[in-house]
């Protein structure tokens with residue numbers, strides 16, 4: 353039997369009871385696989401790694417060592433929430449690495465989108481590998497691989513997850529622990545809910561690995577990155593208040609790398625960044641349609657962004673479906 357193939361007999365996990373049964377089964381399987389050894393996990397705070405972390409903490413407690421790398425491209429409040437949930441609430445063994453300056457220094461002046469992605473991905477591996485080498489006696493690597501990752505890597509569409517990129521000395525050192533590798537996304541969310549993870553972590557919208565880095569168009573600067581992060585937080589807050597969270601597939605802001613003229617609070621001419629709002633609906637990200645956001649909500653968000661976000665005096669709404677535009681701007 354190929355352990356990377358979902359058996360036809362496996363039921364779709366679509367009730368809390370089935371999720372609980374899966375959790376019990378996996379706890380036993382993880383304990384049997386790992387024994388008294390240690391497991392290392394890169395914990396981004398995304399749905400998949402969060403669910404794996406919660407499962408592993410439940411199964412083996414402090415034998416799990418999670419590493420959260422803050423690369424400075426996460427959304428507002430995310431690193432804090434990872435620490436709160438996994439260290440403070442679940443009592444997990446969490447190493448928090450503040451790598452913000454390191455990433456932003458490496459990215460300074462780099463404007464090509466694919467080069468930016470490579471730098472972010474490569475530096476992530478470097479930071480994680482450095483942490484891994486500091487630890488003794490770790491024999492396992494936990495991974496949030498899910499079934500679509502396996503299907504896609506079999507089709508050759510993408511190499512799945514971190515291990516592919518790890519340097520050889522580490523790749524050969526670890527056996528993998530991938531407890532959700534046969535689950536689809538909705539099943540992972542259901543399991544996460546039953547594990548007690550917060551709703552905003554389990555029901556998160558898709559978020560690219562390079563994070564806000566691809567929404568701060570062109571060469572990333574700290575001022576525009578702050579503008580992306582603050583405007584994104586306002587859009588998320590207002591969408592949630594309007595009952596649109598969970599209804600709209602993906603929504604966020606982009607800050608382009610050009611300035612436009614405006615008028616500041618004292619009535620003087622300003623020369624500031626625009627913020628672009630994007631809100632799309634999709635089934636699998638291969639195509640997307642535009643959400644018809646109520647005009648009053650767009651007005652409210654515009655008023656808040658222009659008054660609360662430093663260096664921004666203009667807000668636009670992107671009406672472009674995919675195709676012709678991609679969901680992200682770069």
Ligand code: XMP
Nearest residue numbers: 469558559560561562637674678679680681
């Ligand atoms: P595009 O922009 O290609 O995005 O229409 C499709 C979906 O993929 C996400 N996305 C990424 N996810 N790494 C990721 O993990 C990336 O480099 C990346 N680029 C885009 C995007 O947010 C959307 O959901």
